[in-house]
Amino acid sequence: xxxxxxxxxxxxxxxxxxxxxxxxxxxxxxxxxxxxxxxxxxxxxxxxxxxxxxxxxxxxxxxxxxxxxxxxxxxxxxxxxxxxxxxxxxxxxxxxxxxxxxxxxxxxxxxxxxxxxxxxxxxxxxxxxxxxxxxxxxxxxxxxxxxxxxxxxxxxxxxxxxxxxxxxxxxxxxxxxxxxxxxxxxxxxxxxxxxxxxxxxxxxxxxxxxxxxxxxxxxxxxxxxxxxxxxxxxxxxxxxxxxxxxxxxxxxxxxxxxxxxxxxxxxxxxxxxxxxxxxxxxxxxxxxxxxxxxxxxxxxxxxxxxxxxxxxxxxxxxxxxxxxxxxxxxxxxxxxxxxxxxxxxxxxxxxxxxxxxxxxxxxxxxxxxxxxxxxxxxxxxxxxxxxxxxxxxxxxxxxxxxxxxxxxxxxxxxxxxxxxxxxxxxxxxx
Amino acid sequence: xxxxxxxxxxxxxxxxxxxxxxxxxxxxxxxxxxxxxxxxxxxxxxxxxxxxxxxxxxxxxxxxxxxxxxxxxxxxxxxxxxxxxxxxxxxxxxxxxxxxxxxxxxxxxxxxxxxxxxxxxxxxxxxxxxxxxxxxxxxxxxxxxxxxxxxxxxxxxxxxxxxxxxxxxxxxxxxxxxxxxxxxxxxxxxxxxxxxxxxxxxxxxxxxxxxxxxxxxxxxxxxxxxxxxxxxxxxxxxxxxxxxxxxxxxxxxxxxxxxxxxxxxxxxxxxxxxxxxxxxxxxxxxxxxxxxxxxxxxxxxxxxxxxxxxxxxxxxxxxxxxxxxxxxxxxxxxxxxxxxxxxxxxxxxxxxxxxxxxxxxxxxxxxxxxxxxxxxxxxxxxxxxxxxxxxxxxxxxxxxxxxxxxxxxxxxxxxxxxxxxxxxxxxxxxxxxxxxxxxxxxxxxxxxxxxxxxxxxxxxxxxxxxxxxxxxxxxxxxxxxxxxxxxxxxxxxxxxxxxxxxxxxxxxxxxxxxxxxx
Numbered sequence: 035x036x037x038x039x040x041x042x043x044x045x046x047x048x049x050x051x052x053x054x055x056x057x058x059x060x061x062x063x064x065x066x067x068x069x070x071x072x073x074x075x076x077x078x079x080x081x082x083x084x085x086x087x088x089x090x091x092x093x094x095x096x097x098x099x100x101x102x103x104x105x106x107x108x109x110x111x112x113x114x115x116x117x118x119x120x121x122x123x124x125x126x127x128x129x130x131x132x133x134x135x136x137x138x139x140x141x142x143x144x145x146x147x148x149x150x151x152x153x154x155x156x157x158x159x160x161x162x163x164x165x166x167x168x169x170x171x172x173x174x175x176x177x178x179x180x181x182x183x184x185x186x187x188x189x190x191x192x193x194x195x196x197x198x199x200x201x202x203x204x205x206x207x208x209x210x211x212x213x214x215x216x217x218x219x220x221x222x223x224x225x226x227x228x229x230x231x232x233x234x235x236x237x238x239x240x241x242x243x244x245x246x247x248x249x250x251x252x253x254x255x256x257x258x259x260x261x262x263x264x265x266x267x268x269x270x271x272x273x274x275x276x277x278x279x280x281x282x283x284x285x286x287x288x289x290x291x292x293x294x295x296x297x298x299x300x301x302x303x304x305x306x307x308x309x310x311x312x313x314x315x316x317x318x319x320x321x322x323x324x325x326x327x328x329x330x331x332x333x334x335x336x337x338x339x340x341x342x343x344x345x346x347x348x349x350x351x352x353x354x355x356x357x358x359x360x361x362x363x364x365x366x367x368x369x370x371x372x373x374x375x376x377x378x379x380x381x382x383x384x385x386x387x388x389x390x391x392x393x394x395x396x397x398x399x400x401x402x403x404x405x406x407x408x409x410x411x412x413x414x415x416x417x418x419x420x421x422x423x424x425x426x427x428x429x430x431x432x433x434x435x436x437x438x439x440x441x442x443x444x445x446x447x448x449x450x451x452x453x454x455x456x457x458x459x460x461x462x463x464x
Numbered sequence: 465x466x467x468x469x470x471x472x473x474x475x476x477x478x479x480x481x482x483x484x485x486x487x488x489x490x491x492x493x494x495x496x497x498x499x500x501x502x503x504x505x506x507x508x509x510x511x512x513x514x515x516x517x518x519x520x521x522x523x524x525x526x527x528x529x530x531x532x533x534x535x536x537x538x539x540x541x542x543x544x545x546x547x548x549x550x551x552x553x554x555x556x557x558x559x560x561x562x563x564x565x566x567x568x569x570x571x572x573x574x575x576x577x578x579x580x581x582x583x584x585x586x587x588x589x590x591x592x593x594x595x596x597x598x599x600x601x602x603x604x605x606x607x608x609x610x611x612x613x614x615x616x617x618x619x620x621x622x623x624x625x626x627x628x629x630x631x632x633x634x635x636x637x638x639x640x641x642x643x644x645x646x647x648x649x650x651x652x653x654x655x656x657x658x659x660x661x662x663x664x665x666x667x668x669x670x671x672x673x674x675x676x677x678x679x680x681x682x683x684x685x686x687x688x689x690x691x692x693x694x695x696x697x698x699x700x701x702x703x704x705x706x707x708x709x710x711x712x713x714x715x716x717x718x719x720x721x722x723x724x725x726x727x728x729x730x731x732x733x734x735x736x737x738x739x740x741x742x743x744x745x746x747x748x749x750x751x752x753x754x755x756x757x758x759x760x761x762x763x764x765x766x767x768x769x770x771x772x773x774x775x776x777x778x779x780x781x782x783x784x785x786x787x788x789x790x791x792x793x794x795x796x797x798x799x800x801x802x803x804x805x806x807x808x809x810x811x812x813x814x815x816x817x818x819x820x821x822x823x824x825x826x827x828x829x830x831x832x833x834x835x836x837x838x839x840x841x842x843x844x845x846x847x848x849x850x851x852x853x854x855x856x857x858x859x860x861x862x863x864x865x866x867x868x869x870x871x872x873x874x875x876x877x878x879x880x881x882x883x884x885x886x887x888x889x890x891x892x893x894x895x896x897x898x899x900x901x902x903x904x905x906x907x908x909x910x911x912x913x914x915x916x917x918x919x920x921x922x923x924x925x926x927x928x929x930x931x932x933x934x935x936x937x938x939x940x941x942x943x944x945x946x947x948x949x950x951x952x953x954x955x956x957x958x959x960x961x962x963x964x965x966x967x968x969x970x971x972x973x974x975x976x977x978x979x980x981x982x
Contacts, residue, residue, distance in 0.1 A: 035491050036510045038485055040518060041572055048541045057540030095641050095943035097909050097936060102728055104934030106873040110897040111800065112791020113869040113885055121879040122871065148542035149549070161822040
């Protein structure tokens with residue numbers, strides 16, 4: 035008998051099968067993921083997701099008898115009261131119809147449930163979304179160099195000696211210059227010794243000695259390894275591009291912003307973060323909240339502490355400008371910004387905000403998304419078509435060539451569609 | 465049990481933890497009992513310790529240690545994993561593979577008692593059955609299967625590389641749909657040799673490459689279409705070997721538009737189906753054999769004082785839940801539990817051989833009172849399959865014990881009719897009906913290829929011989945026909961014919977697929 039411990043064998047033997055399965059069920063999985071994301075909180079999105087798809091595309095048909103019709107006999111255990119000839123009422127369909135085969139048109143088929151891993155979920159969730167303007171992936175000038183092999187060189191440190199190359203060169207040189215082989219030399223020596231012992235004709239002996247002498251000289255003159263044979267591995271330092279992004283979250287936290295609105299904003303910010311995270315190796319987040327004055331804060335304070343005061347949007351933009359200047363030079367960072375607000379602003383500030391946005395912020399940003407959040411049941415305002423102060427202000431700034439996008443969001447359900455709309459990959463040719 | 469004096473030093477192990485030394489000791493003790501006392505004969509054993517994760521992996525490739533890649537395995541894995549993680553379903557304690565050496569997987573989280581049970585159950589019970597049952601001897605090649613799977617996996621991976629995932633998937637999908645119709649049910653002249661099979665595939669390909677001559681392509685076709693004289697129907701059928709119930713075999717050999725590699729994939733799936741065919745026919749016996757073996761061995765170990773009372777109780781707890789048979793009106797009822805019935809029948813055979821009643825003498829004159837119950841059981845294990853086993857050995861005693869009764873469900877009646885119960889009049893009927901429930905030839909629809917119109921539109925015609933008026937599931941039948949059409953390349957028709965009156969009950973047809981072939 036053999037006992038073999040297989041526990042250390044590579045795991046995930048069925049990964050390839052799983053990928054094949056997901057590919058096969060792709061359409062249904064995408065649909066299920068979209069549905070699920072509408073219903074669920076953004077917080078859960080980072081976790082895996084249990085999805086349910088219909089068995090349609092992944093059915094494995096076979097010839098088998100249908101569940102109804104005809105005459106069937108069953109033998110079952112546990113008779114308690116029946117005698118021959120007794121009749122039993124036909125069991126109700128739901129009880130009797132075990133098994134998964136349902137109605138012929140496949141309507142009533144079992145749904146197929148399984149769990150997607152976090153990676154798989156996000157892949158599908160964020161599929162065919164793209165970051166606008168990825169061009170500015172600046173090379174950061176500090177410490178990020180890597181060594182790359184770059185052929186051979188004739189100089190270098192002994193540690194980098196390339197033995198194979200060196201010996202190959204040496205061999206070809208020895209062959210080309212006809213350096214006598216050690217084996218030939220020993221053969222010749224043996225021949226000479228024999229001739230001496232036999233006491234051969236001195237003429238012949240002299241010939242042999244001369245020949246041997248020539249060989250000695252030649253092999254002395256032609257070294258086994260010459261400095262010109264030696265080759266070293268060459269390395270080059272290559273600057274490594276670091277694609278890095280910073281994401282600014284700007285939010286109005288004045289009294290008019292309700293919890294509901296903040297929740298919407300938070301969801302949007304999180305989506306954006308997830309998305310950036312998948313595209314850039316490192317993503318910094320800067321939270322800036324503002325009332326009539328703006329402050330950079332940490333995440334908890336940003337979302338959960340309340341503040342009172344008026345609303346002056348330009349302060350937030352100024353704060354953002356300051357932070358960029360201090361820490362995120364625009365030629366090294368990809369800058370994204372998302373602003374959430376209920377649209378209030380002090381009328382006197384509108385002009386200043388617009389100017390700041392147009393002249394300072396937008397030229398630095400890859401993308402600036404303005405999300406106007408509204409109360410869920412507050413249908414009246416926008417139904418009347420009344421635009422908020424800030425909306426009007428930004429709208430004046432908006433031009434097709436500027437990376438500014440504006441959307442209104444009223445309920446949780448709209449977050450994801452709006453997000454997709456903003457980042458949907460542009461159709462080729464469009 | 466008070467009579468059994470347990471000497472602590474005779475215990476093979478103590479406590480729940482296992483290690484390799486303990487397993488080795490237990491294995492030797494079990495082997496001693498199994499071979500010397502029970503007379504079992506087994507393939508060499510190989511026991512492999514795996515994790516729960518790996519057990520799930522093994523599940524999803526139909527229990528085999530290696531398998532080619534296909535999405536359906538991924539689907540099963542996804543579902544099993546989810547059921548397991550959510551706690552809807554436990555994992556099997558073991559998986560055993562009909563190969564030589566016989567590989568048994570045991571899980572690392574089992575307790576030592578469970579490992580003992582599993583070794584007795586799988587490494588001796590199932591192993592003995594695989595080695596001695598005539599169906600397995602006749603149909604499977606235990607020595608070659610792992611090598612063959614290795615070949616199959618590599619071959620299909622190579623095809624995927626060369627012809628693309630999609631093309632390979634298409635053929636595999638179709639082949640899987642026909643797996644149940646891809647076995648030879650009647651013995652051939654020679655046994656299957658899977659090693660030879662790989663060699664032959666290579667040779668076939670080499671021959672083709674050698675004899676390839678591009679000139680043939682340029683030979684002009686005779687004017688006015690094929691001038692082949694049309695043969696009579698019976699002659700044509702004879703040439704094509706029709707009727708043929710092994711659909712995969714027929715398609716592999718005769719489908720006009722398949723490429724060489726596509727035929728080879730059909731062949732691989734067919735061989736695997738054939739390999740599993742005996743297992744499907746002997747589920748009841750196989751489990752009965754393994755359960756009876758582990759039960760006997762565990763009891764003997766206990767009697768010999770080699771396992772503790774605690775271990776014995778743990779074993780009994782697990783054993784009784786395995787052989788639990790809910791009654792028909794129980795919430796948990798889902799058919800007859802093969803472990804329960806198999807185990808009960810094995811015990812019953814021993815009882816008849818060793819302690820028969822007058823009734824047994826009347827029913828089993830050859831067996832009753834012969835003594836050597838173990839020999840009688842071994843004989844049954846070697847020579848029967850589920851259907852014939854039930855037909856032979858289901859005794860009135862057991863029918864009464866399980867209170868079996870038979871119910872007739874005629875779709876035309878508004879109620880179900882109790883036809884037989886456990887009394888003198890019913891025994892034979894119940895036995896016959898139950899045997900039929902295990903008869904694959906009866907359980908699976910009888911579908912055959914009956915004709916091909918080779919001179920005309922090459923339509924493939926299949927017949928389903930309908931018994932008891934039960935037709936095929938329509939949507940699935942349609943889907944399978946679509947797969948057949950993909951392989952065949954032309955129109956396919958399926959006619960459901962009553963086996964009694966030869967009347968045509970229903971027809972399904974699928975048109976030729978567009979753009980099949982290369």
